[in-house]
Amino acid sequence: MKIDYRNLSKEDILYLLKSEDKTEFDELMQQAYDMKNENVGHKAYYRGIIEFSNICAKDCYYCGIRKSNKGVSRFAMNIREILDCAELAWKMNYGSVVLQSGERTDEEFVAFVEKAIREIKKVSNNELGITISLGEQSEETYRRWFEAGAHRYLIRIETSNNELYKTLHPQDHDFSERFECLNRLRRVGYQVGTGVMIGLPEQTMEDLTNDIIFFKENDIDMIGMGPYIVHHETPLAKKVKDFNKEYQLNLGLKMIALTRLYLKDVNIASTTALQALHHEGREFGLQAGANIIMPNITHTKYREGYQLYDNKPCTDENASMCRACLEGRISKIGEEIGYNEWGDSPHFEKKNKLEK
Numbered sequence: 001m002k003i004d005y006r007n008l009s010k011e012d013i014l015y016l017l018k019s020e021d022k023t024e025f026d027e028l029m030q031q032a033y034d035m036k037n038e039n040v041g042h043k044a045y046y047r048g049i050i051e052f053s054n055i056c057a058k059d060c061y062y063c064g065i066r067k068s069n070k071g072v073s074r075f076a077m078n079i080r081e082i083l084d085c086a087e088l089a090w091k092m093n094y095g096s097v098v099l100q101s102g103e104r105t106d107e108e109f110v111a112f113v114e115k116a117i118r119e120i121k122k123v124s125n126n127e128l129g130i131t132i133s134l135g136e137q138s139e140e141t142y143r144r145w146f147e148a149g150a151h152r153y154l155i156r157i158e159t160s161n162n163e164l165y166k167t168l169h170p171q172d173h174d175f176s177e178r179f180e181c182l183n184r185l186r187r188v189g190y191q192v193g194t195g196v197m198i199g200l201p202e203q204t205m206e207d208l209t210n211d212i213i214f215f216k217e218n219d220i221d222m223i224g225m226g227p228y229i230v231h232h233e234t235p236l237a238k239k240v241k242d243f244n245k246e247y248q249l250n251l252g253l254k255m256i257a258l259t260r261l262y263l264k265d266v267n268i269a270s271t272t273a274l275q276a277l278h279h280e281g282r283e284f285g286l287q288a289g290a291n292i293i294m295p296n297i298t299h300t301k302y303r304e305g306y307q308l309y310d311n312k313p314c315t316d317e318n319a320s321m322c323r324a325c326l327e328g329r330i331s332k333i334g335e336e337i338g339y340n341e342w343g344d345s346p347h348f349e350k351k352n353k354l355e356k
């Protein structure tokens, strides 16, 4: 089939997702890598991720830290511990940090995060960029965190198929509410990030094609998506008959490549889930068109407590060890690291220029 990679149609995306041809796979990776270099350059930007608490009010069927998993011992870092991680990131010349945790909407939590954001700005001389990934919140909460200094927000829709969404969550989790959060974030002024899990039980290639189209139609600035990985103590694990790591990895890479080709100038993260499937998974992600890496800078003692899925990598390596090993791997594939730079989404920046 003759494919115009610069103007992919819905049929092309579906065809390439379904293709099992190695030559077509390699061609797709090359085309996406070229598209990345043309639109967002050769640099990979770091966002040091701080997974500061595994306390969650939600019960998503796939996630290892869901409320009902009684096998997890719960933790919440204090502000000092969060600042230690942020300072470390700053001293290692990372341009940004990501604050992530289980979902809570109570005032104590909202005020805590607000304070943490303000303090991170202070200790880093206003230099660290801050992305947050703290789930569904009211517009007021999003505004408070924005005014405190966060400027990017990542909330995955998990899947654009409402019916599939229902099979992944209890009844009180609502797709339309999650979708509405994207609008709230945009109104407040954030760079808006979303994404999906790839290779979920009962997910079809049509679903994944629609996910990519959803990203474009909703004018998304940043994409953070990765393969679904089983956590043995979750309800969804029972639906997985045989988990094929190589298949999940390749499907994840194809999704990154197709999203790069279809959306062109957005930021795309090469997520830890890729690394969980292959020790070079994140480098493969960059070669498939991603340009963001999120090294884990959480205190090692808390990593064990943030197991979203089985065999999450780097649980026993501290942040400096992660930095050293990552840097070597990234330069090996010919990419540069954007130290001390925020590396904002070019898509967002272009929109803003047009509006001014």
Ligand code: SAM
Binding pocket: 062, 063, 064, 100, 101, 102, 103, 133, 134, 135, 136, 154, 155, 156, 158, 196, 197, 226, 227, 228, 229, 230, 231, 273, 308, 309
């Ligand atoms: N609680 C917030 C939320 O759900 O938006 C942020 C933290 S949550 C752990 C971040 C992401 O982890 C989710 O959006 C989900 O896509 C991903 N995740 C959870 N369990 C996973 C699994 N088993 N495999 C792959 N990704 C998973």
Ligand code: SF4
Binding pocket: 056, 057, 058, 059, 060, 063, 064, 065, 066, 067, 101, 102, 103, 135
């Ligand atoms: Fe909580 Fe997020 Fe996990 Fe859902 S995915 S259970 S909201 S941490």
